[in-house]
Amino acid sequence: MEELDGVGAASTIQKLESLLLVAVPRDLTDRDVLRLRRGVLESVRRYRSRWVLLDFSRVDICDSFFGRFIQSTARMAGLMGSEVIISGLQDAVIETMVELGMTLPNIHAVLDLDDALALSREQEQQDGGMPAPGVEPLESWEDEVVVASPFTNLSEV
Amino acid sequence: MANTPLNQVRFTISNVVDVVKARRRGLVVATEMGLHPAEANKIAVVISELGRNIEQYAGEGVITLTVYDKYVEIIAEDQGPGIPDVARVLAGGYTTSQGMGLGISGSKRLMDEFEIQSVVGKGTTIRALKRLR
Numbered sequence: 001m002e003e004l005d006g007v008g009a010a011s012t013i014q015k016l017e018s019l020l021l022v023a024v025p026r027d028l029t030d031r032d033v034l035r036l037r038r039g040v041l042e043s044v045r046r047y048r049s050r051w052v053l054l055d056f057s058r059v060d061i062c063d064s065f066f067g068r069f070i071q072s073t074a075r076m077a078g079l080m081g082s083e084v085i086i087s088g089l090q091d092a093v094i095e096t097m098v099e100l101g102m103t104l105p106n107i108h109a110v111l112d113l114d115d116a117l118a119l120s121r122e123q124e125q126q127d128g129g130m131p132a133p134g135v136e137p138l139e140s141w142e143d144e145v146v147v148a149s150p151f152t153n154l155s156e157v
Numbered sequence: 158m159a160n161t162p163l164n165q166v167r168f169t170i171s172n173v174v175d176v177v178k179a180r181r182r183g184l185v186v187a188t189e190m191g192l193h194p195a196e197a198n199k200i201a202v203v204i205s206e207l208g209r210n211i212e213q214y215a216g217e218g219v220i221t222l223t224v225y226d227k228y229v230e231i232i233a234e235d236q237g238p239g240i241p242d243v244a245r246v247l248a249g250g251y252t253t254s255q256g257m258g259l260g261i262s263g264s265k266r267l268m269d270e271f272e273i274q275s276v277v278g279k280g281t282t283i284r285a286l287k288r289l290r
Contacts, residue, residue, distance in 0.1 A: 027181055029173040061180055063205040064259040092198040100263035
């Protein structure tokens with residue numbers, strides 16, 4: 001029998017700049033999914049996160065219950081002033097979700113973490129360049145992920 | 158021998174972990190049998206939706222996944238309360254608990270053939286078929 005890595009397992013929830021990064025495990029039971037949603041909301045409040053990034057790159061089966069989880073998490077986080085981004089959806093999962101009739105209104109979707117960071121930074125600049133509430137500028141610089149840039153490589157050569 | 162099963166697995170469903178195990182195993186079996194990842198994914202999602210239905214409404218039941226040369230068949234059987242209005246369930250948007258109201262109607266969309274036989278007080282049998290292209 002295949003190993004089930006999600007059943008009863010804790011999800012990884014981390015703060016990254018103004019993002020709350022949620023690594024969604026695969027093989028979650030419906031009960032685990034509800035627990036995860038509550039964990040996300042608690043963390044949004046604790047870290048005053050402006051953005052919730054649901055990283056789906058490990059998830060290879062997404063049924064209607066999971067779809068409802070994404071929708072409801074976005075609506076609930078929205079009531080706390082936070083927006084939801086989903087990233088890392090696999091091609092097969094996307095095909096099934098669309099054919100199943102799942103719709104995810106008011107949710108940003110990006111390919112990966114880099115794009116999610118770019119989206120959140122761009123949005124915050126448009127909002128006046130202010131850091132997200134509760135994020136101290138110094139701390140956010142220290143936590144910043146360095147995105148590989150061709151210019152960096154050129155200067156090192 | 159078009160009707161000789163190439164592979165068959167049976168899943169007993171009586172709790173939420175059984176549903177997760179069944180859909181995972183279904184994905185693995187469908188992938189091992191050479192289905193395209195997107196087709197294998199749909200098989201896994203249909204097992205999940207039908208398994209959840211069994212767990213929520215009947216308490217227990219059995220799902221059988223059979224792979225043939227030209228198609229994959231999923232049969233979900235339970236001796237639960239039955240579905241009073243099958244047409245409404247197939248039309249979608251009918252939800253008595255959780256889910257997007259897409260469980261059955263969405264599964265029907267993912268498959269090529271989908272039929273429900275249900276007798277109130279006796280149980281339900283759902284047969285779903287996906288042709289392999």
